[in-house]
Amino acid sequence: MEITYSKQGISINQRKYALEILFDTGFLGSKPTSTPMDSHLKLNKSEGKLFSDPTSYKRLIGKLLYLTHTRPHLSYSVHHLSQFLDSPQEPHLRVAHRILRYLKGTPGQGLFFPASSSLHLKVFADSNWANCPNTRRSVTSYCVFVGDSLISWKSKKQQTISRSSAKVEYRSMASVVCELT
Known part of the structure; x- marks a missing residue:
């Protein structure tokens, strides 16, 4: 590095x-x-x-x-x-x-970590419903910023199979909240 x-x-x-x-x-x-x-x-x-x-x-x-x-x-x-x-x-x-x-x-x-940046959290999360053609599982992706600095990210298949895109989004948000806490 x-x-x-x-x-x-x-x-x-x-x-x-x-x-x-x-x-x-x-x-x-x-x-x-x-x-x-x-x-x-x-x-x-x-x-x-x-x-x-x-x-x-x-x-x-x-x-x-x-x-x-x-x-x-x-x-x-x-x-x-x-x-x-x-x-x-x-x-x-x-x-x-x-x-x-x-x-x-x-x-x-x-990655770039700016010298002058605010100390507020920004989180972006997304998921795609039943994206895997083999298992029909959805993928959760998120990134966490402190100010303008990226400090955490993840892209992972969800453990369960969801019947709706809304459930997939809720599971994605729950995963991000767990990361934040």
């Missing part, structure tokens, strides 16, 4: 690590993309051809998981791909490659 101090605040990123991942996977010269994952993409365990080398897929997802420490916007995409570690398919690898192309365009992004 690279930590930079200035009068404006503290910046934390993993630029060198991101570039090492791109070099190791051969994506250093790839064409960048603007988003890490298509928002309408639905991956499941039984689509596509089984990937020939699951060890390299597991290693790549592990590296990307470590990168989410300073890149919270990658959490959803990487955690979504980590569900398929037991039997990765070709479509899963294509999505992982898209994340690598996104990293190519944004290797130095990270």
Whole structure:
């Protein structure tokens, strides 16, 4: 992790690590993309051809998981791909490659903690109802700010299956309240 101090605040990123991942996977010269994952993409365990080398897929997802420490916007995409570690398919690898192309365009992004910021809490939460095609479970995502500084984030499948989007939203809010307390 690279930590930079200035009068404006503290910046934390993993630029060198991101570039090492791109070099190791051969994506250093790839064409960048603007988003890490298509928002309408639905991956499941039984689509596509089984990937020939699951060890390299597991290693790549592990590296990307470590990168989410300073890149919270990658959490959803990487955690979504980590569900398929037991039997990765070709479509899963294509999505992982898209994340690598996104990293190519944004290797130095990270967290910034401004020096002058107010001490009020801001919380943003969202959920998507029955997003997983295999289990029909919903995903809760949230981020917590103190002033303008991001201090906590999470993207996780809910434990129960909900019959309505309203219940999913209430469970999402309950998860955020637990985090705050």
